[in-house]
Amino acid sequence: MIAMRASEIADVVGGRLHGADFLFCGSVVMDSREAESGSLFAALPGEHVDGHDYVQAALDSGAVLALVAHDLGAVEISSIVVPDVGVALIQLAAEVRARLPHLTVVGITGSQGKTTTKDMLLQILNHFDETVAPKESFNNEIGLPLTILKCTQKTKYLVLEFGATHIGDIEKLASIANIDVAAVLVVGNAHVGEFGSVENIAQAKFELVQSLSDGGVAVLGTYEPHTIDMALRAPGQVVTFGPHGKICAEEMSLVDGEPTFLVYDQKIHLHFTGAHQVANAEAALAICEALNLDRTQVVACLNEARPLSKWRMERSFTPGGALLLNDCYNANPESMAAALVTVAEIGSERAGRAVAILGEMRELGESSRSAHESIGRLVAQLKISRLVGIGEAGETMVKAALVEGHQDAHSFGDHDAALRFVEADLRSRDVILVKASRGTHLEGIAARLAGGVAK
Structure with a gap:
């Protein structure tokens, strides 16, 4: 501090x-x-x-x-x-930010991709000057002020991640940060049970854009209608990314699940797993564009970037050689679908089976059952070799997959039974996805499959 x-x-x-x-x-x-x-x-x-x-x-x-x-x-x-200690932290963070007028602040929000985009951006910006960013997903009324309080007089860039479960959450936290670049990655169904509708989620995310300081830049995705609409309503300069954006990946292919693509006619190979990581990389590149950083250096840094935060398509191997993808930090319908596409593609490339061990996607409200049924059908449509569903939500996915014609879908009421079933028939060329919302604690299954102990 x-x-x-x-x-x-x-x-x-x-x-x-x-x-x-x-x-x-x-x-x-x-x-x-x-x-x-x-x-x-x-x-x-x-x-x-x-x-x-x-x-x-x-x-x-x-x-x-x-x-x-x-x-x-x-x-x-x-x-x-x-x-109130929590309120005091916010007050102290606001004062520290006010005493650092030279600081350039980047705010990132979105229904998914925030933490990975933050991790990519941190590694790029550190090449240019001293940068502070949150550890893991410190994006609430405690984590955000603690991140600001890491700054010193030497800090040039501050990257902040903004989460929300209610309208007004982002506005409150953004008011202490004096943001220069506000990035909204995508609006999806995460926390729809809390917000009531996707439209309310979009309203909450737009609070970050509305908080921009004079001369600030909005960085907005073009993957869905809400962020495209934000670009029309943003108060100042806008940099877009994605299929209809200024920063758009071209000629994308996957090598062992890692994307390779072109931007600025320069080749980028991400050391992050899944085609959905391209959108996060585009966002990081667009933020750097808003900061007027040298493109060649930015691309070079992105090519060197590595995952920093745990349980986000985190790779390891079972003792028998099967590839394990631990994506247990969180889950919503969009991120679940992206992870399933990835495990199907890697399974095909490895000439092995794709095994999905899935649990509940939380905070979906009245849409929860239909969302889990949709994921079950997607498992069948993607020809995922085996589905292992855990808990009531897992059973819903399994039933939907079986109705869709899947032949190898099984549900279990507890982690131990599911683990015994999976371990009894593991093969060296298998690729295994473990994914659910954080509160289901499926990371314990991933740890045990990798030969470790749950943390």
């Missing part, structure tokens, strides 16, 4: 400083295991644990300041007491 006295921080967040006043310039963390020498520990209340119970652990790891909601008693650490 930029240097601020503890008393300054207290003034910014409307808190009371207890203990010594000193110049703070360390990291800001909410997990005591990430505390290091000179850290500020934010004692956030959680669903299952209270951060206040871990202040001593943070102190033992080197933390020198704590942001808390009540007095700490015997814990010997300087602390700032505030009414």
